[in-house]
Amino acid sequence: MKFEGTERYVATQDLQMAVNAAITLQRPLLIKGEPGTGKTLLAEEVASALGMPLLRWHVKSTTKAQQGLYEYDAVSRLRDSQLGDARVHDIGNYIRKGTLWQAFEAEQKCVLLIDEIDKADIEFPNDLLTELDKMEFDVYETGQRIQAVKRPVVIITSNNEKELPDAFLRRCFFHYIAFPDRDTLQKIVAVHYPDIEQHLVREALEIFFALREVPNLKKKPSTSELIDWLKLLLADRIDAKTLAEQDPSSAMPPLYGALLKNEQDVHMLQRLAFMARRGSR
Incomplete structure (x- = not known):
């Protein structure tokens, strides 16, 4: 499983090495660089070259780490209970799977893109340390433990809008896409x-x-x-x-x-x- 660029994406030798090293180490690949240098497109082309599906998680300033795992819709459950809906007896009906959950349960190895992680709150990367390291998390409402069936290739992009925590950086393989000559x-x-x-x-x-x-x-x-x-x-x-x-x-x-x-x-x-x-x- 080697990435060598594609017909649509010119990848330097250093970038190819970074992608393949992250895959070998089974660590997230953290990509930084000027906006417009192809960081997001890299994830699309890695998925295409390796024949894997791509799951995208576009991070915004309001995004919380929990949303990538799952969200529990307590309001809908309360409303249904007031209406006498039988669905309320299964709390799983009110659990919405996040992008990480989808990547973890995918039967085929996939590429997971966490795009522009630096847009979120400073605690966002720290809140994902265990999930990205151990590739598992607990659903407290149901008592489930979700573990990755096949460890996804994780590509994380950053425009350097804010510094990322050292504990998070330690768990990543880092590459800076220099401006092309x-x-x-x-x-x-x-x-x-x-x-x-x-x-x-x-x-x-x-x-x-x-x-x-x-x-x-x-x-x-x-x-x-x-x-x-x-x-x-x-x-x-x-x-x-x-x-x-x-x-x-x-x-x-x-x-x-x-x-x-x-x-x-x-x-x-x-x-x-x-x-x-x-x-x-």
Whole structure:
């Protein structure tokens, strides 16, 4: 069981090693990196490459760890008891299985994605220590002990919005997806647009990397934004010659809204372009 990337996902040697090491160690793989570098997509492609189903748990600021295990709907049970419903005699009718429970009881080994774990409360990772380590938990209302039939491949993503507890980190295999270099980006572009004209890619990458090097940008454009930008360039028939005539230091790139995602960065770049034009007179 080895992950070597897929036709749709360009995985570096280091990333392949991290995925396979986590599988061998049977530990969760904690993936960090800039937004837009393919952390969530990695779980989808690992599942596809290994022929496993994928279960997703998208974490929000209001998400509690208990929700991943199960939820007991006491309100519905109380209402049914008042209505004389016979279902109230089986408390299991009011237990809603969470994503971890579904992964644990799956007969086929699966990939479990816990996406953006850093969005939740700081206690969220600590509340899952035993469940992810021992792959079991108790349902207190019914007295059941749920144990993993086949230990899932767990992939956890984080955008580094907050620090994760040391006890949690100790139980994970960690990998940081560094921003791709130019050669890797060209391979990623080729996956999405196999017939794209290479001169256009080169000119687009010149502008893209020039933008990323602008100091004090609040959000640097990411890989996914480059892919979106190229799609728009192709749709609007903007060719390599048009891009080559753009001076990154004195003009806004065409369709810059695909690359810059907040007004502060747009205004800063507009001021820099204005100052550069005045200085060239």
